[in-house]
Amino acid sequence: MGTANGDATTNTHEDDLLNLPKDYRPYERIEPVPKPGFPHHLYPRWIGHKFSPDGQILPYPGNGVLSPLDPTSALHRSLQALLSDLQQQDFASLYTFLPPSSWHMTTYEGISDQIRLRDAWPADLPLTSSLKACHAHVATRLADLEHGLGAAVQMNVAGLEPLAEGIALKLVPATSEGERALRDLRDRLSQRLGMRHPGHADYSFHMGLGYLLRHLSDEEEARIARFLQGWHAKLPAFFELGVPEYCVYDDMYSFRRVFYLE
Numbered sequence: 001m002g003t004a005n006g007d008a009t010t011n012t013h014e015d016d017l018l019n020l021p022k023d024y025r026p027y028e029r030i031e032p033v034p035k036p037g038f039p040h041h042l043y044p045r046w047i048g049h050k051f052s053p054d055g056q057i058l059p060y061p062g063n064g065v066l067s068p069l070d071p072t073s074a075l076h077r078s079l080q081a082l083l084s085d086l087q088q089q090d091f092a093s094l095y096t097f098l099p100p101s102s103w104h105m106t107t108y109e110g111i112s113d114q115i116r117l118r119d120a121w122p123a124d125l126p127l128t129s130s131l132k133a134c135h136a137h138v139a140t141r142l143a144d145l146e147h148g149l150g151a152a153v154q155m156n157v158a159g160l161e162p163l164a165e166g167i168a169l170k171l172v173p174a175t176s177e178g179e180r181a182l183r184d185l186r187d188r189l190s191q192r193l194g195m196r197h198p199g200h201a202d203y204s205f206h207m208g209l210g211y212l213l214r215h216l217s218d219e220e221e222a223r224i225a226r227f228l229q230g231w232h233a234k235l236p237a238f239f240e241l242g243v244p245e246y247c248v249y250d251d252m253y254s255f256r257r258v259f260y261l262e
Helices: 002-018 074-088 131-142 176-193 218-232
Strands: 062-068 095-097 104-112 153-163 166-173 206-212 238-241 245-251 254-260
Touching: 062 131, 074 095, 074 206, 104 131, 104 176, 104 206, 131 176, 131 245, 131 254, 153 176, 153 218, 166 176
Parallel strands: none
Antiparallel strands: 062 104, 062 245, 095 206, 153 166, 153 238, 166 206, 245 254
């Protein structure tokens, strides 16, 4: 009887491991907590959390420090043209695209209501706290934090990435001073909140444009990469982001500013 029970426990554990998303790296980056009964192994990382397998938006509330893209900027206009082109491609059905009103660079990831883990939640706030209490707590902690970035964040577009979970602009600060200032701000936000996400020091700045609904074949990945490489040359190489904002959100379509960092 003991052996049978032991085998059953082992099989259940193995099934749980097999159900993890492909390339699951919780010690290297923030990972969504797997949902019981959802076949995460069949889908890219954020499907079942931020979007359904057919691309419908799902509730995914949280907060963070974001730098939105100016809707009057040349980059915003170019990205609108790229989005229109993407939507006309025969591979468009493989993605769910974000609305232009949501385009932003995440300066600091903040919290996600669905990821209540100690290193991804304010240190002096219980993991069982309500989302409303967490929003208020973070707002209080950041109210007098100086961003130290000047009037605007100057960035370069380093490429278009056909990521394993979607499409994004790869962004890098335009100067070494800007790089140090952004990294310093991330460190100070982490210290102020008492939370240090996995991969904090190696975080890659980006601007998400869309989420992949299923894993790509090698042929699909190569084709989409060629399409994006062709568009990279058409995008402005340099742009400015506004002062970082503390924002709260209910899903990936809308980010509500609470206040600008000082």
